[in-house]
Amino acid sequence: MxxxxxxxxxxxxxxxxxxxxxxxxxxxxxxxxxSTTVSEIVLSADVAKGTFYHYFQSKNxxxxxxxxxxxxxxxxxxQTALDNQTSACDKLKSWCENSVKYYVEKxxxxxxxxxxxxxxxxxxxxxxxxxxxxxxxxxxxxxxxWPALPPELIATMIYHSMHAAVDNLSNSTEYNQxxxxxxxxxxxxxxxx
Numbered sequence: 001m002x003x004x005x006x007x008x009x010x011x012x013x014x015x016x017x018x019x020x021x022x023x024x025x026x027x028x029x030x031x032x033x034x035s036t037t038v039s040e041i042v043l044s045a046d047v048a049k050g051t052f053y054h055y056f057q058s059k060n061x062x063x064x065x066x067x068x069x070x071x072x073x074x075x076x077x078x079q080t081a082l083d084n085q086t087s088a089c090d091k092l093k094s095w096c097e098n099s100v101k102y103y104v105e106k107x108x109x110x111x112x113x114x115x116x117x118x119x120x121x122x123x124x125x126x127x128x129x130x131x132x133x134x135x136x137x138x139x140x141x142x143x144x145x146w147p148a149l150p151p152e153l154i155a156t157m158i159y160h161s162m163h164a165a166v167d168n169l170s171n172s173t174e175y176n177q178x179x180x181x182x183x184x185x186x187x188x189x190x191x192x193x
Contacts, residue, residue, distance in 0.1 A: 019045040024062045071125045088140025097181030103166045104177045130155045146192040
């Protein structure tokens, strides 16, 4: 008779944290942030309530951690694509195409994190995306691919134009997720010249 080894009583810290965040994300998507309780999150993650409070002080803290995780994923994928480009124009084109691609890929998560019950002014996550665009603008100016422009204003316009266009994908008869990146690139290129 073989004795089965017992399941470990505790998981590694990274795994418990992932379990909590994944459970919260799933519950926030299905029930909404306000309707989800910490008790439901820990039950779904199969961890003790004390484990939740070891990592987070509140539901708001885990929501902020989910936003950071999403933006790390989103900007990381875009940056990987940008790193393969050599000119500022190619970087801007890559940013337009990949920002749409990755936004659409997890749009339901993005909307839950940033729209459904949250939309403030000047949030740090939006600032990170604007900073990524500002670096493309500075690169293009340095390489004389376009003239000096007010970088904060232009980067904000580019980001919010893309964001609004993607939000409108399901209603648009003018563009879709496959051609939107190219359309944005063409319009933004005209803006920069």
